[in-house]
Amino acid sequence: MTPRLEARASSECWHKDAASVGKRMCACDSREARLRGPAGAMAAEKLAGYRDRIRRELDQVVDFWLKHSHDKLYSGFFTCLDQDGKVYDELKYVWLQGRQVWMYCRLYRTMERFHRDEILEAAKSGGEFLRRFAWTPSAGSPGKCAFCLTREGQPVKVQRTIFSECFYVMAMDELARVTGDHDMQVKFTSVIEVLSTLTVSVLPFRVLQTSERVLQVHAESVMDQLVRWVRVDPAGLGRPQLPGSPPVNSLAEPMMLLCLVEQLAEGRTDVTDKYREVGSWCVQQILQHVQRDGTAILESVSKEGKELPGCQGRLQNPGHALEAGWFLLQYAVQHGDEELQRTAVDKFMKIPFQTGWDQEHGGILYFLDVDGHCPTQLEWSMKLWWPHCEALVAFLMAYSQSREPALLDLFSQVYDYTFSHFPDTEHGEWFGYLSRQGSVELDFKGGPFKGFFHVPRCLYMCERLLDGLLEASCDA
Amino acid sequence: MTPRLEARASSECWHKDAASVGKRMCACDSREARLRGPAGAMAAEKLAGYRDRIRRELDQVVDFWLKHSHDKLYSGFFTCLDQDGKVYDELKYVWLQGRQVWMYCRLYRTMERFHRDEILEAAKSGGEFLRRFAWTPSAGSPGKCAFCLTREGQPVKVQRTIFSECFYVMAMDELARVTGDHDMQVKFTSVIEVLSTLTVSVLPFRVLQTSERVLQVHAESVMDQLVRWVRVDPAGLGRPQLPGSPPVNSLAEPMMLLCLVEQLAEGRTDVTDKYREVGSWCVQQILQHVQRDGTAILESVSKEGKELPGCQGRLQNPGHALEAGWFLLQYAVQHGDEELQRTAVDKFMKIPFQTGWDQEHGGILYFLDVDGHCPTQLEWSMKLWWPHCEALVAFLMAYSQSREPALLDLFSQVYDYTFSHFPDTEHGEWFGYLSRQGSVELDFKGGPFKGFFHVPRCLYMCERLLDGLLEASCDA
Incomplete structure (x- = not known):
């Protein structure tokens, strides 16, 4: 989930790179489509309004x-934050720890106004907490990252999925980029010493080296294990292989791996080469989710790309498909693959939006059944913050790329709903969970699955895309 | 979850036992509280109205x-049924298979109008499906029941909890009672032969005997394993023991075991003696959930009966507490324990109802936080069918026992909400999932957690309690 195009800048060059990303996305060859003349001025004004908000x-x-989530005693981040920011639970969810480290680093590295010591220090402290406590001893080799930890770092729960490890990789790689690995080296070496008192097999270190690349090498080592789990043998995840449950291609897995490929490869030729085939495989796996003669994106398909029976096979998650859409679009632009660009927009953006937009109450529904049955997920009709975040990024990126006005209209439609429903004007930040009718059903700002990630990533990417669009309109 | 008092009848004596249960619950010593005179006639008319509906x-x-759920090809039951009864998913959830077998048997055994061959045959067919397919091979010994199966019986998922096995025990014990074990013997022996081709450790058979008591012995053998998992060593469940997650006393476990003790012991002196201590232990474990100086029932406490930190420790599930209430009341009446009777009603019925009733929209909320934080469960504010079922049973049982008018008022309050919101007047059966405002959010009749259980058990028990009350009022 690392937008490669969105952050090419390294820590020493953010000041030169600002706004270049959105501009780079303005790849449209049609000069007519540019923002010129009176209409162009109006459009620019509208875009500037979005950008400023x-x-x-x-x-x-x-x-x-920054104000509410830092645990100054044990380091790491509280993410269970009430409406006004008070901590209502001290558990530390590893997904959210990793995401917050990543987001802090990314902001620090690529946006001038966030290139601040307090942000860097918070990221390093969170990264250290993760590296000390995320890994749990495991019967087999290699170990597993916990899903959540106590405030002090003791493991509470381990999920039988890949995602804790994925967000761990995102965090470590981005942390390596902002620190240049140098000042994390001493701390990291001491962590290795602590962990080596446990079973040797606890950590999937490929190389326990103390070079300056130790963090990056560590991230890649975990990445290689993730690829093995997904492509070769999932046994290490701890899920029993049952005859009634053949392996499934779940949209989340190739999406997440593609995101990590982009993260790790950014600006590194050797790593780009190493993961080229993995990236291509991820794209093919994602494309398998286009089903029903191209009219639907299904959340889970068989490993052979066929529709699965029952509710599982019919499930649609429009927000997830939209997120896959902008991952694919980004990849397609980088690889100059025009057909994939069209697929990303037509299949993974327009279709999920048509499917998921609630014509009666507005907003994007959480789950749907492709045959119109009622989903069995109790929350199917709720409006969650993150699908709206993904839709904003998707449509603005697609518009930046093609300048198709209909895509800007879709962005505007989602923007209007989002900004009139989710932000809390009293205490700041966004509510996460609305009823179908749009009222706030859960009023906390952070919880087991809502942390410092989807909202800031969306705002960060949209700001940069809008900067690029506005700069391009001035140039035109 | 087997109401011992509700069904003392054995298969050969249902005709003598009808309505005796409710009457037996009318243990109030105060003659003034009986339904006599004009007020009594009015009350009787009201009760008769409830009973008839x-x-x-x-x-x-x-x-x-009977019409929609039977799989005539592979046996067992479909439980994913659309609003009009059509099957929308063929998966077979073991909890619901066991519950349906139990409910069919119970109706067949104790209510004249359900003493029908088609019900007995369906129960036996479902029981055979369960016994053939529920158990999955396990690395350790003993095996585990699957959580769900394909239509053909292949395991799809295994949960790391005790509940599939619990509903299996309920089903097998009740099946033994209706069949007298005799006519199941041949089938069961062949099942054992099939399974013995797998690992010997697959099944927790204590004795692979072919006596007429084979089903009952099998049920007890699984029960003994359940008690070991809960009280001695949970390792066989497959949950990793993590240092940040000490063992928890979760209300569901002692409730479920108490229910099984009642089921197995009904009418059997030797089994009553065998499980007497387990029953008493379950009651003590349930009572540990009375917290905050007796003002709240908390869903999870430590094994020492202390409040747990965070959201987990503060969680309230009013429907579950109400269910525990009538389990306890039943046990207390059987054991002549007046203090426990008062605790059951005052702590496990009145408090959860006060906590859980939605003053604004009516109905019982699904989850609450004892300190007033927003629960993190997305469905916390929904109105589910089953807490209303439990409340109906609880208040009617409590009223039958004490004749306290306030308890009948509470029954009436829940009755009015329930019968005006959940039943589907068009296609029959009940909707299961309403929004906070009371509109139907999920329109299916059966799903992964809604089968032939809470609705019929509630109606069955209420009908019998009302029969008893009405008979007592005639006698008065």
Whole structure:
């Protein structure tokens, strides 16, 4: 989930790189489509309005988490934050720890106004907490990252999925980029010493080296294990292989691996080469989710790309498909693959939006059944913050790339719903969970699955895309 | 979850036992509290109205499942049934298979109008499916029951909890009672032969005997394993023991075991003696959930009966507490324990109802946080069918026992909400999942967690309690 195009800058060059990303996405060859003349001026004004609101919102959201989420005693982040930021549970969810480290580093590295010591220090402290406590001893080799930890770092729960490890990789790689690995080396070496008192097999270290690349090498080592789990043998995840449950291609897995390929490969030729085939495989796996003669994106398909029986096979998760859409679009632009660009927009953006938009109450539904049955998920009709975040990024990226006005209209439609329903004007940050009718059903700002990630990533990417669009319109 | 008092009748004596249960619950010593005089006649008329509606509803619900849920090809039951009864998923959830076998047997054994061959045959067919397919091979010994199976019986998922096995025990014990074990013997022996081709450790058979008591012995053998998992060593469940997650006393476990003790012991002196201590232990474990100086029932406490930190420790599930309430009341009446009777009603019925009743929209909320934080469960504010079922049973049982008018008022309050919101007047059976405002959010009749159980058990028990009350009022 690392937008490669969104953050090419390294820590020493953010000041030169600002706004270049959105501009780079303006790959449209049609000069007519540019923002020129009176209509262009109006459009530019509209875009500037979005950009300014989004920029203010990002500042407020960052402030909220800087103020409320840091555990100054044990390090790491509290993510269970009440409406006004008070901690209502001290558990530390590894997904969210990793995401917060990643987001802090990314902001620090690529946006001038966030290149601040307090953000860097928070990221390093969170990274250290993760590296000390995320890994749990395991009967087999290699170990597993916990799903959640106590405040002090004791493991509470281990999921039989790949995602804790995925967000761990995102965090470590981005942390390596902002620190240049140098100042994390001493701490990291001591962590290895602590962990080596446990079973040797606890950690999937490929190389226990103390070079300056130790963090990056560590991230790649975990990545290689993830690829083995997904492509070769999932036994290490701890899920029993049952005859009634053949392996499934679940959209989340190739999406997540593609995101990690982009993260690890950014600006590194050797790593790009290493993971080229993995990236291509991920894209093919994602494309298998286009089903029903191209009219639907299904969340789970067989490993052979066929529709699965029952509810599982018919499930649609529009927000997830939209997120896959902008992952694919980004990849397609980088690889100059025009057909994939069209597929990303037509299949993974327009279709899920048509499917998921609630014509009666507005907003994007959480789950749907492709045959119109009622989903069995109790929350199917709720409006969650993150599908709206993904839709905003998807449509703005697609518009930046093609300048198709209908895509900007879709962005505007989602923007209007999102900004009139999710932000909390009283205490800042966004509510996460609305009823179908749009009222706030769960009023906390952070919880087991909502941390410092989807909202700031969306705002960050949209701000940069809008900067690029506006700069391009001035140039035109 | 087997109401011992509700069904003392054995298969050969249902005709003598009808309505005796409710009457037996009328243990109030105060003659003034009986239904006499003009007020008594009014009350009797009201009760008769409830009884008639409930009786009709039970007939309709039984018809719905007889008509739509039977898999005539592979045996077992479909439980994923659309609003009109069509199967929308063929998966077979073991909890629901066991519950349906139990409910069919119980109706067949204790209610004259359900003493029908088609019900007995369906129960036996479902029991055979369970016994053939529920158990999965396990690395350790003993095996585990699957959580769900394909239509053909292949295991799809195994949960790391005790509940599949619990409902298996309920089903097998009740099946033994209706068949007298005799006519199941041949089938069962062949099942053992099939399974013995797998690892010997697959099945927790204590004795692979072919006596007429084979089903009952099998049920007890699984029960003994359940008690070991809960009280001695949970390792066989497959949950990793993690240092940040000490063992928890979760209300469901002692409730479920108490229910099984009642089921197995009914009418059997030797089994009563065998499980006497387990029953008493379960009651003590349930009572540990009375917290905050007796003002709240918390869903999870430590093994030492202390409040746990965070959301987990503060969680309240009013429907579950109400269910525990009538389990305890039943046990207390059987054991002549007046203090426990008061605790059951005051702590496990009145408090959860006060906590859980939605003053604004009516109905019982699904989850609450004892300190008033927003629960993290997305469905916390929904109105589910089963807490209302438990509340109906609880308050009617408590009223039958004490004749305290306030308890009948509470029954009436829940009755009015329930019967005006959950039954589907178009296709029969009940909707299961309403929004906070009371509109139907999920329109299916059966799903992964809603089968032929809570609705018919509630209607069955209420009908019998009302029969008893009405008979007592005639006697007065």
